[in-house]
Amino acid sequence: MALDEQQFRQQAQDWLTENFPPSLRGGRFIMPHTQEEGSSPSADYLLWKQRMAAKGWSVPTWPSEYGGGGLSIRQAEILAEEMTRAGAFNPIGGLGIMMLGPTLLEYGNDEQKARHIPPIVRGEVEWCQGFSEPGAGSDLAALRTRCEDKGDHFLINGQKIWTSFAHVSDWCFCLVRTDTSVKQAGISFLLIDMKTPGVEARPIELINGVSHFCETFFTDVKVPKENLVGRVNQGWEIAKRLLQHERSGLSSQRNVANVEQGLPHLAREYVGTDDAGRIADADLRTRIVQHMMRQEAYGLALKHRNAEIEAGQDGTAPMSSLKNLGAGVAQELNELAVEILGHAGTGNRGPGFSNTELELTSGWLYSKCFSIYGGSHEIQNNILAKRELGLPGA
């Protein structure tokens, strides 16, 4: 086992040495639509994307049948470690990978999997999530977007909100109401091509000035019947499964930092050190340390869960706990970062502020949504109270 791991580690190292363009070292994933207007990814970025896609390592644990890497969870962890060591990153991401892919692998029919999964693996198709509505946020099952059976197609009318990147996405996975007489049991899961006539997405500007969340309107949108995932009215079950992938995706993204870097580095630069080499502000130093310890423990919790899943056990730690912990740790990180920056952490745009400073400030503002999206902290706590602790309803 350990020997196999060692062998795989060596293979991953060799492959990365041969294939990862050194010019991208320390770079990161660029959402295809978040770049400055007019700019495009470098040739090396596109080359790296193409190589990772061909290897299937953009989604290391998905079955190779659909273009995935076919690796075990442990191998994927080793790959991630080696990529971090090499300064490499996964050039392919997005909701298709984080949420729809795993759900489709479980609930999609053969035709749907063959059609939709390979383009997701290659990062060719961008997906958005049509779940929340103006009247259905935390109470998601109250959604009202109507789906009528018109014989040879479905007809969709309604409005979604907080649809990330809807304005630049190719496809949307959507929850729609197929039965108004029941709540959860009247929801279906539909794949909608965003180019269909009647679909309109309008970006909403957030507190940090970005606008990738959209309002999405559906007006007499015709959707082919083959785009229904699972059965009619099975959507809530599928959505709950997908939300688990979302929680898991959101929490694993958070396992960012190498504990030896990050905040202490920033604090040394902006706050300075005392004669003994410690961060000069004792109170801040304590809170940085406390944060780093939580972050490290959280990273261990994720690793522990992965190891359990790998061994065929249920994870001991509930996904909802991990989502809340991950959001909390990440928000704490952002709070500390802008505190460390002082005046440098108050900028809207330059001059007077470096790009890094502006990014950290904007990131701090944006981080407030970590405990809202993917099911708010309070909704996760409701889930935990009911399902994990068996506490009675009010």
Next chain:
Amino acid sequence: MIVLSEEDVMLKDMANGWTADRAPVPALRALRGQLADTGFDPALYAEMAEMGWPAILIPEEFGGVGMNRVSLGLIAEELGRNLVGSPLVWSAAGAVSALTLGTNQAAKEALLPQIANGSLAAALAIDDENHHRPHTISTTAQKYESGWVLSGAKRAVPDATGVGLLVIAAQLEDTSPALFSCPVDTAGVTLTSLDRIDSRGAADIVLDNVSLGPDALLGQGQDYLDTVLDSVRAILAAEMLGGTAQAFETTVEYMKTRIQFDQPIGSFQALQHRAADMLGEIVLARAAVYGALQAIDAGDADASRQVSLAKAIAGDCFRTMAREMIQIHGGIGMTDEHDAGLYLKRAHVLDHTLGNAAFHRERYARMLDI
């Protein structure tokens, strides 16, 4: 990170069954008041020895089982659930590590088999004063031709009452720290049992020119001492994890049965969310504790940092949970009759044992040069 093996899970289940049956919380209550004299229940410790628990970390050549820290940690976790009073942690992790990590072959051969079969229980005397400062030990050890002479005083040595062997930290003439083995009945050793809030058999110890043989030195050096202490700290963190888990479960059960305003108080969202948040804290503590135990077993270079992580997080977590246990139980939680107070008291004492959360945060910070 490794998942628990089938063997580990069986061991944990066995320990759970045994503590629930033989040493539940009422057993600690029964010993209260007497603990200062008898320290622990020797019959219970003999049962633990029969199950091989003190022998877990002892190599087979010395009569031990040769299992790892994770196994001992799982047992400590279960003992922690029921606040079992015993010298197990100090014997099986403290004295055993002092011996096995040391260089004294004669002492290993003489003492390890006795610790393994439970006939010799040990305590670890580290602190000289009210705070844990293992790098400034005031107890001294002078070397003479005939052996060693120890002088000083040890403060609040945990579970020392009733044991046969003391493992004592003292400073050598070159100022490096060392650990000595000292039979408790050696001339010049005076134990004064303390009546502490956690009802366990701690004692103050005076060392008045205590003469020990040349073989009394078990090992020396800061690294040696730190490694021995870390071995115990990781097990203490596991004990705290167990206490936290039980306090949590008891509280959640109470929330399901306590009726106010014609409904179980557990139906109130304010309480549900506190419980849910607490569950997350326990997730972190468990990850940190198991991580530390495995890091020691694997000989990881950052094992001591992992131990400080575990001790600090488990310490904070247990204290917070014990406070919540009392608050959510309300008035009944303030009574001596209810167990909530026992968990709060034990959480407080354990946090202060071998360095509280603040001590370990600082240690963690220094290890990362922050």
